[in-house]
Amino acid sequence: MATIRDVAKKAGVSVATVSRALNDKGYVHEDTRKLINKAIQELNYKPNEVARSLYKKKSRLIGLLLPDIRNPFFPELARGVEDTMQEHGFRLIIGNADENPAKELDYIHTFKQNNVIGLISATNQTETSYYESLGFPVVFLDRTSRQHPSVYADGLAGGKMAAQEIVKRGSKRITLLKGPMELKTAQDRFKGAIDELCHSNVNFNVMTTASFTFDDAEKTAQELFDKFPETDGVIAGNDLGAAAILHEALRRGISIPDELQIIGYDDIPLSSLLFPPLSTIRQPAYDMGKEAAKLLIAIINNELIEQKNIQLPVTFIDRQTTRKVEDNG
């Protein structure tokens, strides 16, 4: 790999001159600059970005912090962020906090110490001091925050929509799963659903779930049918949870959607591949990722930001774990 010395030699100038040209500092004659650029191209020289970022205090590196890469919702978010960052010439490195605050803090340090110029975080500690005085902008994704800009989907409307659709389709004894309460997005969708259920003429149970992870989903599914065997409609906290419930119901010989309706949340790619395909509330994960990336780029470029908190709409995806409206009992 070519070094700055090779470039200087080829251009017939000093290393200091090449450095001035590269960093746009100090005077470099236009002809000299041309010689240097020619040498850079011929040698395919790539300046060491760490050294340059120390000098110029600026890299093109962005950090993305995900809470759990095993939940397929987050890779979808990441793809939206990635594609947009790449279009704009930024580079993205990803950290997986694994729903663990210590890992989250450790990644924030790693990103900081490697001179990222911005961070998109979809983890759980949005209100902690972790995100204060980092020296670079932070945008929260699929999360809200009092201090920082954020991009998220409308959880209140999503929860309400899930409850409306399942009630409209005839469930009378509904179990509502309540996701982790430290997440405002989970709170919102729970609040939206429970408001709607309270105003409907149905019985319902609330069951808490410790997390949105895969490991907890299977336990929760078994518990649900043991505790609430009379349930004829489930509003799940996310699609992973809904998939586990669907699986457990079929294993117990419960007919879907005739005896039990299930509505998920997220619309992960595999939801359409389940059998029966999962009805769910779709969060536009890829678009959320894109919007968060665009917002962060605008902040980095010191553009005027009109809207610091961007809420995207959700939609009901009517597949086959819910009945048709006219079929309801």
Place this chain on the structure above:
Amino acid sequence: MATIRDVAKKAGVSVATVSRALNDKGYVHEDTRKLINKAIQELNYKPNEVARSLYKKKSRLIGLLLPDIRNPFFPELARGVEDTMQEHGFRLIIGNADENPAKELDYIHTFKQNNVIGLISATNQTETSYYESLGFPVVFLDRTSRQHPSVYADGLAGGKMAAQEIVKRGSKRITLLKGPMELKTAQDRFKGAIDELCHSNVNFNVMTTASFTFDDAEKTAQELFDKFPETDGVIAGNDLGAAAILHEALRRGISIPDELQIIGYDDIPLSSLLFPPLSTIRQPAYDMGKEAAKLLIAIINNELIEQKNIQLPVTFIDRQTTRKVEDNG
């Protein structure tokens, strides 16, 4: 955040002395060292790792390059790598190459320019020049390479096992899906399966698939039933593909496993949640990740490596998309 200047001031020494103590270079009196350490602790000072890595030419940063984070197999691999790296005090940043050689190359540059001290790569270009003269060790994961150490599962045995199990359970007209041929691991499992089928008294078709991605899986599934409607057994290239085929078969009213048996490959977490749960060849993804991390750490620490290519065994997971052996027709 505290700087090296704050530490020097608090300890009553010069910045140069703190720097010598931090980097173990030159003489620092034991008492002075104690004062400095006390100041570091009281101020919760964290040395800037980029500056240190430039100085010491050593960071604790490891890069992990995945081909497609949307395929749940790779997040499992990543978790194994992550947990092991964390136990050993290394930090991991992840790049998603998205099965795109240009992105792969770009990530390699990003990692290099941010001074990673090692790279684990699970992407597709193992034989290209991308991985030459990087200046840090590379271990391939779920991939093999002529020049570099690698950790992978036994594809030849896995392919053979899939064919044996489906034949033993009575399929007579088998469709074998052939994954991307640039991957030695995909070649191996294809070769293992076809050898076994050639030695069996069954008819079979081979159908090529462009990639292991989700988008291709659904197309392939539809094509399969259009082209080979007489198929009574499918050996899929991976679980994502198998899930798509299972879904399409049920949509067409084909009874699983009575009329059609399906065997996947990987055993991703969602395979047990499908209905019927997917029979598959299990690759020990998490353990593969752990082994790759251990191998890379050993290389970084200049330990004597006895085995540079580690092959892990695969197992048949007998779920419900295959019949019981005694049931076969």
